[in-house]
Amino acid sequence: MTDLAARGAARVEWIRSRMPLLAAAREQFATSRPFAGHLIGMSLHLEPKTAVLLETLAAGGAEVVATGNHGSTQDDVVAFLRGQGMTVHGARDDTLAQHHENVAAVAAARPSILLDNGADLAALAAESALAADALAVADPWNILGGTEETTSGGIRLREELAGRIPFPVIVINDSKLKAIGENRHAVGQSVVESFMRITNLMVPGRRFVVVGYGWCGSGVAHYLRALGGKVAVVETDELKAFEAAMDGYRVGSLEQLTEWGEVFITATGHPGILTQSFFEAVPSGAILANCGHFPWEIDVPALREYSTGETHLDDAIDRLDLPGGRHVILLADGRMMNLAGREPKGNSLESMDLGFLLQSLSLERVATGADTLVAGAQPVPDDLDREIARRMLAAMHAER
Known part of the structure; x- marks a missing residue:
């Protein structure tokens, strides 16, 4: 293992040890394997907490192809994930043009489920769907569904991309649970x-x-x-x-x-x-x-x-x-x-444990129940919000 990957592994180990909600989901997914046969394409900040999320999805049978967001990628985490056999594109000093190339590389792998941040992948999927219709392509890019992490991405889905997304996208930031905690x-x-x-x-x-x-x-x-x-x-x-x-x-x-x-x-x-x-x-x-x-x-x-x-x-x-x-x-x-910025830490471990559990269970809903969802942007199902609130309260020992 290179020094860079070793540093990433050490940082991820610390983060993993403080994310009990994802640990429980990882154990659950290892048995249920909800993502078996699926390639999950991700465009999301690549930092240690995200690495734990990707480990959780991989435990559920997912193959992963991923890139970060412009300017926030942490190179030691990328090196660690590549050492775990994941296909990861990008580096911290990438230009904006290189970042767009990284997102395009994720899309080129034709993932069946999207984990998006800012609707970059969804926008490429919409372009692909239009091109397939125009050219009568026999094998269009078939996407089961996905999630969107941010308010900014939710705005794009509902305004710029309105009516152009033929698959369900659960907007994680619509969750009041995430809004409060994260x-x-x-x-x-x-x-x-x-x-x-x-x-x-x-x-x-x-x-x-x-x-x-x-x-x-x-x-x-x-x-x-x-x-x-x-x-x-x-x-x-x-x-x-x-x-x-x-x-x-x-x-x-x-x-x-x-x-x-x-x-x-x-x-x-x-x-x-x-x-x-x-x-x-x-x-x-x-x-x-x-x-x-x-x-x-x-x-x-x-x-x-x-x-x-x-x-x-x-x-x-x-x-x-x-x-x-x-x-x-x-x-x-x-x-x-x-x-x-300098020494980027992002959000607290506890909040991202909650937020990424919300991501994991929403992606599980897409993988196992996409037919129960509608096309386009939509909020997190209420039953998931309430289930995760119960788990978070237990993890916080709020009754004490």
């Missing part, structure tokens, strides 16, 4: 930890603007305030804005809060949140960061075009000079900073 508390905690780890700046007394008050944004706001940060929220949905106000945050438009904020964190899942007009008005020294899945919430290309110069200050920290003697600090190149 998005609000785990993402909230890990984003704030990552801000401190990357910048080495204090939170208390600093003015933060959180753009988006969904589950992730509300969690980020909560943990920033818990550590003494002054927090304001930008939210275009009136009900969510009302919730933020009732939770005690200052609420306003981005235009109203631009001059007030010192750190701006996007958490919307939508593109084009911080754009040219913001860059023209933001105070000098402001820090810009994103925790949404796609690196499109901060319009980084427009920011660089507007910039008069750029300096790479540290791992995941860039200074961009702006007209008039101003500058801004960009973290992790606008990518998901808790997975693309």
Whole structure:
């Protein structure tokens, strides 16, 4: 085993030892073998917790072909998974073009079940289905179904790809269980930890603007305030804005809060949140960061075009000079900073144990009961949510 693979193996061993829900699922799958005869194609952050998920699926009989997401792949984990006989594409320093090639390589293997993050694989499947119809291909890419991890991917499925997905896709992020455990508390905690780890700046007394008050944004706001940060929220949905106000945050438009904020964190899942007009008005020294899945919430290309110069200050920290003697600090190149920044840890082990059990059982439902599901995006079946909540409460010893 290479040194890189050995390091990955050691990290995965620690993670595996702290994920009891997946351990129980692995034992269950080893007997029931729900994925026997299936090739699962995955596009999801490749880090130690994901490796434990893939081990769990393999125990259930799955063959796996996988790639990570752009900028978050951990090379030692890739080396470990390849040593376990899995086909894994990608590396941490891949360009965006190389990442797209990696996703295409997963699709080229023609998996029968998809484990998607951002709907990249689903988009390729939709293109394949259209091409097959147009060319009357005798052997189209037949997909039983799949899962989608993120809010961003769910939005793509329901908007960009609406009516074009001929198989069921269970959107894991629709689960209230995941929203509470992983998005609000785990993402909230890990984003704030990552801000401190990357910048080495204090939170208390600093003015933060959180753009988006969904589950992730509300969690980020909560943990920033818990550590003494002054927090304001930008939210275009009136009900969510009302919730933020009732939770005690200052609420306003981005235009109203631009001059007030010192750190701006996007958490919307939508593109084009911080754009040219913001860059023209933001105070000098402001820090810009994103925790949404796609690196499109901060319009980084427009920011660089507007910039008069750029300096790479540290791992995941860039200074961009702006007209008039101003500058801004960009973290992790606008990518998901808790997975693309320095010493990426991602969400807590417990939250990902819950979230990946939800993934595992949803994929099992696709493999064994796809005919009970409808085509296109849909929420996690209620019985799975409740079963996993019971298991998580038992694992937490919540009765004590």
